[in-house]
Amino acid sequence: MRVDFPVDERSLRYIEAMEDxxxxxxxxxxxxxxxxxxxxxYASIVCFxxxxxDLINLPDVKHxxxxxxxxxxxxxxxxxxxxxxxxxHLFSLYSGFVQNYEGWDKLGKHRSVxxxxxxxxxxxxxxxxxxxxxxxxxxxxxxxxxxxxRNRTKDEGQKVDVAVWDGPAQHGEVYEVKVKVYxxxxxxxxxxxxxxxxxxNKRIDVILASFAPKHVVLQHLKxxxxxxxxxxxxxxxxxxLQNL
Numbered sequence: 001m002r003v004d005f006p007v008d009e010r011s012l013r014y015i016e017a018m019e020d021x022x023x024x025x026x027x028x029x030x031x032x033x034x035x036x037x038x039x040x041x042y043a044s045i046v047c048f049x050x051x052x053x054d055l056i057n058l059p060d061v062k063h064x065x066x067x068x069x070x071x072x073x074x075x076x077x078x079x080x081x082x083x084x085x086x087x088x089h090l091f092s093l094y095s096g097f098v099q100n101y102e103g104w105d106k107l108g109k110h111r112s113v114x115x116x117x118x119x120x121x122x123x124x125x126x127x128x129x130x131x132x133x134x135x136x137x138x139x140x141x142x143x144x145x146x147x148x149x150r151n152r153t154k155d156e157g158q159k160v161d162v163a164v165w166d167g168p169a170q171h172g173e174v175y176e177v178k179v180k181v182y183x184x185x186x187x188x189x190x191x192x193x194x195x196x197x198x199x200x201n202k203r204i205d206v207i208l209a210s211f212a213p214k215h216v217v218l219q220h221l222k223x224x225x226x227x228x229x230x231x232x233x234x235x236x237x238x239x240x241l242q243n244l
Contacts, residue, residue, distance in 0.1 A: 001143065001144060001170060001200070001201070001203060002142075002143070002144055003141075003142065003143055003165045003172060003204070004142040004165075005134065005136040005139035005140065005141060005142070005160075005163045005165065006139060006140045006142060006149070007136055007137075007138060007139045007140075008138050008139060008140065008159055011138040011159065012138040015113055015116070015117075015137070015138055018109070018110050018113045019113050019117050021093070021110070022089075023089040023090070023092045023093040023096075024093060024110060024113055024114060024117075026085065026086075026089040027046070027086065027089050027090060027093070027114055028114055028117045028118060030042060030082065030085070030086050031043060031046075031114070031118050032118060032121055032122065034242075035242060035243075036242055039238075039241075039242040040068075040238050040239065040242055041067075041068050041071045041072070042086060043115075043211040043238050043242070044064060044068045044211065044238060045058075045068065045072070045090065046111065046114055046115075046179065046211055047179055047180055047210070047212050047238070048061055048063045048064045048180075049061055049064065049090075049094075050104065050107070050108070050111065050179075050180075051094070051099060051104065052091070052094045052095050052099055053099070055087070055091050055094060058072055059073075063216075065213075093110065093111075094107060097110075108179075111179050112177070112178070112179055114179065114211075115177050115178070115179055115209065115210070115211050115241070116161045116162065116175075116177040118241070119162050119175055119177055119209060119241070119244065120135070120137045120162045122244045123135050123162060123164055123173075126244070127164060127166070130166065131168065132166065132167035133165065133166045133167065133168075134164065134165050134167075135162070135163070135164045136162070136163050136164075137161060137162050137163070138159060138161065139159060139160060139163050140158065140160075141160060141163065141174065141196055143196070143199045143200050143204075144199075146199045148192070148196075158192060160174040160176060160192075160193075160196075161175050161176055161177040162174070162175040163175070165204075170203055171203055171204070171205075172200070172203065172204040172205070173204065173205045173206075173207060174193070174196055174204055174205075174206055175207045175209050175236075176189055176192075176193060176206075176207070176208050176209070177209045177210075178208070178209070178210045178212075179210065180210060180211065180212050181208075181210045181212055181216070181217045181220045181221070183208075183221070183224065187224075187225060187228075190208070190225075190228075190230075193206035193207075193208065193232075194206065194232045194233065197232050197233075198232075206232065206233055207233070207235075207236050208233055208234070208236070209235075209236040209237075209241060210235075210236070210237055210238075211237075211238050212238065213237045213238055213239065214235050214236070214237030214238075214239065214240065215237070216237065217235050217237055218230075221235075
């Protein structure tokens with residue numbers, strides 16, 4: 001089977017420009033260094049704090065897990081250098097946008113780069129040096145004669161955030177990445193993932209990934225799309241991503 005991931009150069013330049021922001025770059029760097037519990041805690045702060053006031057009142061953030069709040073309290077008390085660096089960069093990023101609907105919308109676009117970049121760089125690391133493997137981001141999907149640039153059912157959602165194809169193994173993965181999981185009006189993104197899975201004869205695993213815990217993602221999906229079959233889509237939450 002022939003698989004290719006043509007890159008949308010305009011989208012890639014846009015994403016890379018945001019990733020080059022000093023605050024975003026520092027946050028991504030810390031996340032990439034972390035494994036297990038620390039990754040869970042740092043990623044959870046990014047996931048559940050989406051306004052400047054959240055960072056000012058971390059103990060009052062409604063959906064931030066209590067175990068993360070306890071960890072934050074301990075890190076703050078110990079004056080942990082890395083946590084302080086992380087917090088300063090996150091606060092700098094958030095405070096760089098006007099705290100109104102338009103500002104939060106712009107901040108949301110910048111926040112979305114963080115989990116996408118984490119998955120892209122972690123996947124690149126995993127496949128580094130493997131002959132015949134390709135890893136791309138912000139790309140279309142071509143499987144034999146099927147091309148997502150032409151076979152459109154919607155004007156959007158026909159690209160994937162991150163994609164990998166291992167030629168010798170004839171197996172791959174594609175990711176749709178969210179900070180949390182706001183996908184209420186984007187059922188076509190789920191349909192697009194399912195189509196990739198079907199057209200590839202299940203040789204490409206399709207993954208909806210989020211910094212939220214998996215059970216939270218599933219709860220949102222079941223609320224937004226009651227009765228919808230999600231069996232063809234893998235859900236990766238924060239626990240799965242920390243082991244990526």
